[in-house]
Amino acid sequence: MLTCAFAGQKKVLAAYEEAVKCGYSGARAGRLHTPHGVFDTPMFMPVGTQATVKAVSPRELKEMGAQIILSNTYHLYLRPGTELVAEAGGLHRFMDWDGGILTDSGGFQVFSLGPLRKITEEGAAFRSHIDGSTQFLSPEIAIKAQMNLGADIIMAFDECIPYPAEYQYAKLSTERTTRWAERSQKAHTRSGQALFAIVQGGMYQDLRRVSANDLVSLDFPGYGIGGLSVGEPKPVMYEMLEQTVPLLPENKPRYLMGVGTPDCLVEAVRYGIDMFDCVFPTRVARNGTAMTKSGRLVVKNAAYAKDFLPIDENCGCYACQNFSRAYIRHLLKADEIFGLRLTTIHNLYFLLDFTKKMRQAILEDRFLSFREEFLAQYCK
Numbered sequence: 001m002l003t004c005a006f007a008g009q010k011k012v013l014a015a016y017e018e019a020v021k022c023g024y025s026g027a028r029a030g031r032l033h034t035p036h037g038v039f040d041t042p043m044f045m046p047v048g049t050q051a052t053v054k055a056v057s058p059r060e061l062k063e064m065g066a067q068i069i070l071s072n073t074y075h076l077y078l079r080p081g082t083e084l085v086a087e088a089g090g091l092h093r094f095m096d097w098d099g100g101i102l103t104d105s106g107g108f109q110v111f112s113l114g115p116l117r118k119i120t121e122e123g124a125a126f127r128s129h130i131d132g133s134t135q136f137l138s139p140e141i142a143i144k145a146q147m148n149l150g151a152d153i154i155m156a157f158d159e160c161i162p163y164p165a166e167y168q169y170a171k172l173s174t175e176r177t178t179r180w181a182e183r184s185q186k187a188h189t190r191s192g193q194a195l196f197a198i199v200q201g202g203m204y205q206d207l208r209r210v211s212a213n214d215l216v217s218l219d220f221p222g223y224g225i226g227g228l229s230v231g232e233p234k235p236v237m238y239e240m241l242e243q244t245v246p247l248l249p250e251n252k253p254r255y256l257m258g259v260g261t262p263d264c265l266v267e268a269v270r271y272g273i274d275m276f277d278c279v280f281p282t283r284v285a286r287n288g289t290a291m292t293k294s295g296r297l298v299v300k301n302a303a304y305a306k307d308f309l310p311i312d313e314n315c316g317c318y319a320c321q322n323f324s325r326a327y328i329r330h331l332l333k334a335d336e337i338f339g340l341r342l343t344t345i346h347n348l349y350f351l352l353d354f355t356k357k358m359r360q361a362i363l364e365d366r367f368l369s370f371r372e373e374f375l376a377q378y379c380k
């Protein structure tokens with residue numbers, strides 16, 4: 001069961017939009033209560049799509065302050081199968097992680113990975129990207145798979161509307177996602193596990209409001225905001241947040257799916273988002289790019305061949321406490337796995353620490369100045 005208590009800047013607002021424009025912050029610092037612990041928000045959730053956060057161990061994740069990690073139903077359903085994971089004692093046991101786990105429903109992957117897919121009212125038929133076999137996911141199958149995996153938070157089966165999309169397509173797809181959310185709710189019988197709905201609506205303000213209102217009336221314990229971070233300009237993403245977040249219950253968590261870079265996190269927190277996931281930190285780490293408060297640092301570049309400073313002198317991560325840019329660059333150039341591990345550890349620590357700093361700023365009622373200072377220094 002998820003319960004939330006949110007502290008932070010409380011103001012009675014006549015119009016949320018007006019308030020945001022004049023600098024009001026909807027930022028809040030909350031606590032998520034789950035069967036695997038109580039977790040602080042805002043929070044970044046490292047992505048472990050195939051039951052592992054690539055290149056780092058559960059012990060290292062715990063040391064760097066990870067609270068909830070993600071895994072993905074689409075991938076685990078295809079390999080090794082969710083019944084096998086259930087037989088192994090569930091995902092927490094299988095991957096030796098005793099913190100929180102959130103599983104995505106597979107909606108995104110079916111539409112982004114599965115070639116030859118066909119969407120009907122019933123669900124989505126697609127070909128496995130692993131062996132080309134014909135597969136089918138429906139709300140009922142996706143929920144059953146997630147109950148097998150045993151995550152603390154699971155997601156309703158949805159369609160992530162591609163960008164751009166025609167209004168009529170976005171309208172019909174959003175209405176279907178709401179019907180799928182209802183079917184997901186009916187299929188969800190595992191107590192102690194929270195099912196979040198996912199707001200869609202494409203990049204259309206009115207569809208976003210309809211989707212949010214319809215899903216709120218179905219009374220879920222939390223809400224994902226989907227269909228964003230799919231290639232749209234950042235101002236469009238923020239506009240969709242402005243339309244959606246105020247319609248979601250204040251005392252329930254809001255999870256912006258697939259986001260993102262620190263500039264997006266600080267803006268989304270301002271609109272009232274609590275939870276984030278993104279492959280960005282782990283993905284860019286694997287091609288030798290480190291995240292810093294001034295932007296990206298490509299450690300592989302020749303400029304760092306004799307740079308004996310750490311990636312970031314003020315960073316408390318294992319990589320920055322013990323190794324230089326020159327050493328990490330050498331490992332990356334030599335294709336040594338340890339090099340990727342160090343950049344991954346640094347990037348995950350950076351984002352986890354960034355959300356901790358945002359939480360502290362909110363609790364001390366200085367979030368807006370924190371945001372200004374950060375954005376002034378960070379170059380995209």
Ligand SMILES: CNc1nc2c(CC[C@H]3O[C@@H](OC)[C@H](O)[C@@H]3O)c3nc(N)[nH]c(=O)c3cc2[nH]1
Nearest residue numbers: 049072104105107108160226227228229257258
């Ligand atoms: C990157 N941008 C983005 N990611 C998104 C994800 C998670 C991807 C999931 O796939 C993997 O990341 C690529 C991870 O396992 C993650 O949980 C989404 N998931 C669902 N169900 N619905 C969406 O509308 C949706 C939109 C997204 N936009």
Ligand SMILES: [Zn+2]
Nearest residue numbers: 315317320346
């Ligand atoms: Zn570091």
